[in-house]
Amino acid sequence: MHNQPTAPIGRPRGFDTDQALERAVLVFWAHGYEGASLDDLTAAMGITRTSMYRAFGNKEDLFRKALRRYTEGPASYVARALGQSTAREVATAFLHGAVRSTTRPDRPTGCLGVQGSLAAGESGRNARDILAAWREEGTAHLRNRFHRAVDEGDLPPGTDPGLLARYLMTVANGIAVQAAGGTTGDELQLVADMALRTWPPAGP
Structure with missing residues (x-):
């Protein structure tokens, strides 16, 4: 019996999540939570909204992660x-x-x-x-x-x-x-x- 090649699970994100999060930190830092629109965030991060939701969750989830990165940096x-x-x-x-x-x-x-x-x-x-x-x-x-x-x-x-x-x-x-x-x-x-x-x- 021949082994069948295993299909990859999901598609690679195609972007650096650490770098994207660093850019989100700068947007929240400069504009505040409400002042940072999703368009501002995704443009700075270089990703689509869909990619943002998949990698980081919603805006509040992203903010929590950005604050953690800010604390560590x-x-x-x-x-x-x-x-x-x-x-x-x-x-x-x-x-x-x-x-x-x-x-x-x-x-x-x-x-x-x-x-x-x-x-x-x-x-x-x-x-x-x-x-x-x-x-x-x-x-x-x-x-x-x-x-x-x-x-x-x-x-x-x-x-x-x-x-x-x-x-x-x-x-x-x-x-x-x-x-x-x-x-x-x-x-x-x-x-x-x-x-x-x-x-x-x-x-x-």
Whole structure:
């Protein structure tokens, strides 16, 4: 009995999904969730709507994947900051990273996680909730890191880790909004340095 050749299962996508997702990140970053139309996304990704749905799901699914890629790429300074040795070094790396990420000349200004759906209407409610949860997760990571710093004596007794984390995130979010409005990286670096001057001294 002769073996029959096996037909391939499905057709190859014919495009680089990683590259397409990177391009989707830039569209969402520049235009926000509602401002990024399907035509904008598919044109930037170089694919048809059918290919987008097959590879990434609907627009909200694509947005979730794009946010994950953004977290692992342009916003990866957050994870690096959390790994610093002292609370002050964490805060410094976090704010300096925010300035660099939001003012790069080869990328959209601002932060995808901040501007992505601030002005979204009803159709963007889910995206707004996704980004609110994303920002809260970042604040929680900072809070946990500062709890550890208090326990280790790196921050003074009585320091409120949650308030400190909220303060730092508020400054970083403000930096992102200012960057999107055209404020330069040099100016925002001065803002970050000013915020760090009020940082609590190390514990005894």
